[in-house]
Amino acid sequence: MAVCVAVIAKENYPLYIRSVPTENELKFHYMVHTSLDVVDEKISAMGKALVDQRELYLGLLYPTEDYKLRRYGYVTNSKVKFVMVVDSSNTALRDNEIRSMFRKLHNSYTDVMCNPFYNPGDRIQSRAFDGMVTSMMIQVC
């Protein structure tokens, strides 16, 4: 279950950022911001890396000492980045589940893009998108 989901535009500002409202959300904003550097590095190193450079999914961004919170990245062909912070203390989430979550995010983002009343570059305010992200976020009881 995701703890924080962010959609970052091509110019590296957030189009949509939402986190579980527990402690200070600023911590999650900061985490997403620092992961942007790692995402950029992974894209630019594509030519030399042995990893399949044609894939959109980037995987675990970087290992941290805080083993509970892991950050995953995904970059679309239009250079829009999705960053997800996942709380892995409850269940060990497999790679496939993370990939399917990013797939759903990408599908919803495409629907937002095709909305004629949405200007590319604005903050995403679609209720359908919000609903989809809510279904992915951790249930805080």
Place this chain on the structure above:
Amino acid sequence: MKSPPDGRFPPRLAAGGWAPLLAQSRGGFESLWVPGVVSLRAGSSGHAGPESSYDRSDYVQGFTTRKKATENGRCITKLENMGFRVGQGLIERFTKDTARFKDELDIMKFICKDFWTTVFKKQIDNLRTNHQGIYVLQDNKFRLLTQMSAGKQYLEHASKYLAFTCGLIRGGLSNLGIKSIVTAEVSSMPACKFQVMIQKL
């Protein structure tokens, strides 16, 4: 077709001089948007049906006959801007499942093959480049022009029908991170050439 929640139309359209036109004919604006944009979206599996291209030519004609000949240039600009926005959305949908693009030539080949096939049901016939940022896409049987007689009679009117497609290409490229200028020319119906000039930042 709902109007936007706060009554204002998107700023890009208002800036392009749409505002006076919208103020006087709200109903007219909605009927312009519905055939072109909604029917292209309706092919959510990625296939724009043949009816969408006929709808576009209908509203191109309806749109341009409302204005006088002197405002022809503004019409073409507006059509191109509409194509730009539609191109951005289409590219997002089409590149959802494709692999990451290696370079510019890869992107142009994608436009010529997959993009053109999905929108016009055929590929671009010829792609030429000078490897310095200029690409010429040649389509020998452009679908929007096949319905017109293949002679000299409608040659000067053909550019109106190409404006939307120029915007489509420009919007698609801009969403993939390439700033460009796209122009079109028709020397003999129904063949046409789109010239794409990549602008290096």
